[in-house]
Amino acid sequence: MVRFIIRRLLITIPTILVVITITWALVRLAPGNFYSGEKKLPAAIEKNIREKYGLDKPWYQQYGRMMWAIIGHRDFGTSLKYEGQSVNSIIFRSLPISAAVGLLAYVLALVVGITAGSIAALKQNSKWDHSSMALAMLGISVPNFVLGPILVLVFSLSLYWLPPSRWGGFPSRNLILPVITLAAVYMAYIARLTRAGMLEVLRSDYIRTARAKGLSETQVVVRHALRGGLMPVVSYTGPALAFLLTGTVVVERIFALPGLGNYFIQASLNRDEPLIIGIVAFIAITLLLMNLVVDVAYAFLDPRVRY
Amino acid sequence: MDLESEKRELTEAEDHIESRLNPVDPDMLHVGQEMAVAEGDVDPGPQHEFVRGTSLWQDAWRRLLRNKLAVFGLVVVVLVTIISVAGPTVIKRTLGFTPDYIPSNDPRLVKSFPPFTGPNGEFSWTHPMGTDNAGRDQLARVMQGGQISLFVGIIATLVSLLIGVTYGAVAGYAGGRVDDVMMRFVDVLYSLPYVIVVIVLLSMFRSQTARGQLILLFISLGSVSWLTMARIVRGQVLSLKNQEFVLAARATGVSNTKIVFRHLVPNTLGPVIVYATLTIPQIMLTEAFLSYLGFGVQAPLASWGSLAADGVQNIAIFPWQLIFPGVTMALTLFSLNFLGDGLRDALDPQMRTV
Numbered sequence: 001m002v003r004f005i006i007r008r009l010l011i012t013i014p015t016i017l018v019v020i021t022i023t024w025a026l027v028r029l030a031p032g033n034f035y036s037g038e039k040k041l042p043a044a045i046e047k048n049i050r051e052k053y054g055l056d057k058p059w060y061q062q063y064g065r066m067m068w069a070i071i072g073h074r075d076f077g078t079s080l081k082y083e084g085q086s087v088n089s090i091i092f093r094s095l096p097i098s099a100a101v102g103l104l105a106y107v108l109a110l111v112v113g114i115t116a117g118s119i120a121a122l123k124q125n126s127k128w129d130h131s132s133m134a135l136a137m138l139g140i141s142v143p144n145f146v147l148g149p150i151l152v153l154v155f156s157l158s159l160y161w162l163p164p165s166r167w168g169g170f171p172s173r174n175l176i177l178p179v180i181t182l183a184a185v186y187m188a189y190i191a192r193l194t195r196a197g198m199l200e201v202l203r204s205d206y207i208r209t210a211r212a213k214g215l216s217e218t219q220v221v222v223r224h225a226l227r228g229g230l231m232p233v234v235s236y237t238g239p240a241l242a243f244l245l246t247g248t249v250v251v252e253r254i255f256a257l258p259g260l261g262n263y264f265i266q267a268s269l270n271r272d273e274p275l276i277i278g279i280v281a282f283i284a285i286t287l288l289l290m291n292l293v294v295d296v297a298y299a300f301l302d303p304r305v306r307y
Numbered sequence: 308m309d310l311e312s313e314k315r316e317l318t319e320a321e322d323h324i325e326s327r328l329n330p331v332d333p334d335m336l337h338v339g340q341e342m343a344v345a346e347g348d349v350d351p352g353p354q355h356e357f358v359r360g361t362s363l364w365q366d367a368w369r370r371l372l373r374n375k376l377a378v379f380g381l382v383v384v385v386l387v388t389i390i391s392v393a394g395p396t397v398i399k400r401t402l403g404f405t406p407d408y409i410p411s412n413d414p415r416l417v418k419s420f421p422p423f424t425g426p427n428g429e430f431s432w433t434h435p436m437g438t439d440n441a442g443r444d445q446l447a448r449v450m451q452g453g454q455i456s457l458f459v460g461i462i463a464t465l466v467s468l469l470i471g472v473t474y475g476a477v478a479g480y481a482g483g484r485v486d487d488v489m490m491r492f493v494d495v496l497y498s499l500p501y502v503i504v505v506i507v508l509l510s511m512f513r514s515q516t517a518r519g520q521l522i523l524l525f526i527s528l529g530s531v532s533w534l535t536m537a538r539i540v541r542g543q544v545l546s547l548k549n550q551e552f553v554l555a556a557r558a559t560g561v562s563n564t565k566i567v568f569r570h571l572v573p574n575t576l577g578p579v580i581v582y583a584t585l586t587i588p589q590i591m592l593t594e595a596f597l598s599y600l601g602f603g604v605q606a607p608l609a610s611w612g613s614l615a616a617d618g619v620q621n622i623a624i625f626p627w628q629l630i631f632p633g634v635t636m637a638l639t640l641f642s643l644n645f646l647g648d649g650l651r652d653a654l655d656p657q658m659r660t661v
Contacts, residue, residue: 015495023507030511137648141641143592145599145612146633149619157623246502250596254619264503265600268510276507283500 005296012288019284020070020277024063027273053080066277076278081270087278090263095282098259100170101251102244104179109186109240114226114233116187117194121202121229122221132191139188144247148181148254165256178255182247186240190233198229227301234298238291245283367577370653377649383642387635391453398447436631439617449632452609456636459524459610460591464583466529467590471536472579476567478537479544490541493534501531502593509602517608524603528590539582543575577654584647588640595636611636 041049050056054065069075076087116136120129155177156164168174201207202225210224249261256262260279267275371377398404436445478489505527514520547553548571556566595612597603604610611632618629 011491011495015499019499019504022504026504026507026511137641137644138637141588141644142637143595143599143612143615143633143640145596145619146615146629146637149622149629150633153622153626245500246596249502249506250599253600264506268506268602271511280500280503280507283503287500 001296001299004299005292008292008295012285012292015288016281016284017067017071020067020281021063023277023280024066024273027271027276028059070281076281077274079267079272079275081267081272081275087274090275091260091278091282094258094260094263096170097167097257098245098248098252098261101175101178101182101257101259102248104175105182105247106186106240106244108179108183109190110233112183113187113190114194114230117191118198118221118226118229120191120195121198124199129195133195136188136191139184140192142184144181144185145250145254147184148177148251151177151181152254165254167257174255178251178257181254182244182251185247186244189236189240193232193236194229197232198225201225201228204228231298231302234294234301237297238294241287241290241294245287367650367653371649374649374652376645377653380642380644380646380649383638384646387453387639387642388457391450391457394450395447395454398444398450402444404444404447437625437627439614439628445628445631448609448614449611449635452611452614452632453635453639455521455604455608455610456591456594456612456639459521459528459594459604460587462525463528463532463590463594464586466525467533467536467586468579468583469533470530471533472540472572472575474533475537475540475542476544476572476575479541480548480563480567480571482545482548486541490538493537496531497534502596505531505593505597506600506602509597513602514605517605520603520605521608524594524597528593532586532590532593536579536582536586539578540572540575543578544571547571547574581647581651581654584643584650588643588647591636591640591643 047056054062057065066077069077074088076091078084078086079090082090116132120132123129152164155162162176163174164177166174206228207220207225210220215224245261248259249265251257252259252262253265260283263275264279264283266272267279371381436449439445439448474489474493478486481489508527509520509523512523514523544567553566553570556570561570591611594603594610595615598610598612599616601613601616604613606613614632615629615636618625618627618632621628
């Protein structure tokens with residue numbers, strides 16, 4: 001187990017360096033740069049700026065300096081657009097917002113998805129089963145950028161119940177619509193996964209044994225079936241996190257939340273090189289570490305898995 | 308027995324097995340029937356899988372037709388495709404405008420602005436879905452958007468098929484070290500935030516022409532969506548490559564390349580088709596997501612994602628500008644997903660991941 005973790009961590013480091021390098025190469029290989037915007041800078045000023053940021057050096061020196069700053073000092077440099085702000089400070093300022101929305105959405109999706117999926121499996125082919133699975137399919141098919149504005153239209157612009165956008169601190173009514181918008185797809189996926197997993201488990205021998213022992217149906221379901229039936233949901237956590245991250249990009253955009261995703265889109269549009277690289281690297285690191293955690297958790301939950 | 312007849316016999320045996328589509332797992336058909344019975348909607352069908360004439364394809368087709376939701380999906384997908392492809396031409400012929408026609412100089416049409424109303428503010432059959440901000444007909448735009456969305460979905464899926472099937476089949480057939488390295492590479496790519504990288508790619512290399520951006524979109528979407536396909540094909544090939552028909556092919560001196568592409572790949576077709584059907588809506592969704600953010604399809608071309616993005620601007624005043632493209636897209640994805648699910652149940656009842 002320890003060896004597995006160490007081996008995975010050793011793969012993670014070069015992976016992140018590769019991601020940074022690919023991103024850097026994409027930004028650099030593309031025609032144009034941050035300064036080739038609409039407002040043309042006077043040549044002398046541009047020259048000074050280039051000197052200040054080290055952009056007058058050959059590319060391999062720039063690459064080396066950037067890599068050294070990242071590896072040696074965990075320093076992604078300063079943003080070109082938001083002058084005087086370091087990339088690190090932007091990330092740490094916007095991260096809590098994305099994390100709050102993302103985690104709340106994931107918890108909501110887990111609770112609703114597992115409940116709906118279990119009910120569907122236990123009452124297979126009933127009205128409950130068919131309606132919750134149809135709803136789940138709808139959840140997968142309606143894009144979040146359609147669902148979000150429609151929710152805003154109904155609950156904010158027509159009923160005046162909830163604020164339509166903006167960040168309002170952590171526990172606030174502003175969070176409700178973004179969290180529901182983001183959670184919808186995962187809810188649907190988790191419900192389908194739970195149903196499939198539970199159906200398989202409910203037919204297995206150890207459930208028959210548990211029933212034969214005379215356990216109550218609640219105990220059979222909660223203590224025996226759920227544990228095995230939820231394995232597909234656990235293994236979906238990794239991909240779910242990745243999708244959650246991309247989902248937040250759209251949701252933050254719809255609801256004008258100053259989170260990581262919104263900054264990332266702005267940075268891409270502005271060609272703000274250090275900020276792009278910083279955010280991509282940060283997201284990659286988070287994802288890889290979370291995937292590792294999920295794999296370890298999987299091994300603990302399912303005694304058959306060995307690394 | 309002379310060599311010639313032995314060879315013929317082997318080829319026959321091979322054909323025979325191949326006609327069953329998937330000789331991997333002798334339990335498969337059996338399990339499929341059991342499941343079908345459990346679900347209570349499909350009749351197990353005749354027991355003679357070895358007779359030509361009731362091939363797995365025909366069996367699958369019959370099972371698909373019994374699945375109402377899948378048939379609904381199939382009908383909707385076909386209808387949406389036909390309407391999207393033929394619609395703009397029909398509108399051009401009958402009403403005389405194209406999807407990107409801006410009627411700023413046409414007094415007859417300019418009155419139809421604001422959207423969704425005729426000249427005097429009532430519903431107009433000239434623009435059943437209203438018009439967009441520039442006065443372009445929304446129905447024609449949605450049809451054109453459908454063309455582009457479906458086109459992107461299909462082309463990018465074909466790209467991912469090409470890469471994924473080749474990669475997976477080679478890794479599975481080669482086995483050992485090569486397989487290890489190739490699949491580890493897939494694992495690494497799998498854990499990357501690829502949509503993020505695609506956004507960087509699309510925003511950095513933003514093309515000046517709408518067509519260029521579209522091609523960029525094909526490449527980037529296709530090149531990141533082959534991973535699952537590679538895994539599925541590899542798994543299939545791994546379990547197929549030790550079967551007798553591969554041995555037979557090798558014994559008769561068939562080259563490795565030919566074994567992989569003539570003998571192994573056709574046998575993985577069932578799961579591959581199922582997964583490809585499920586990939587199309589995923590890619591369409593990703594394309595819409597990218598277009599919504601402004602990185603995908605550029606005006607004057609439209610996709611459902613970019614139409615939704617335009618519609619969101621006016622959500623408070625003209626909500627149908629979002630609702631028409633949004634609902635059309637959701638309906639299409641819904642149908643594609645049901646069709647994919649139905650195909651999976653019909654072709655490969657064992658593969659039941661989401």
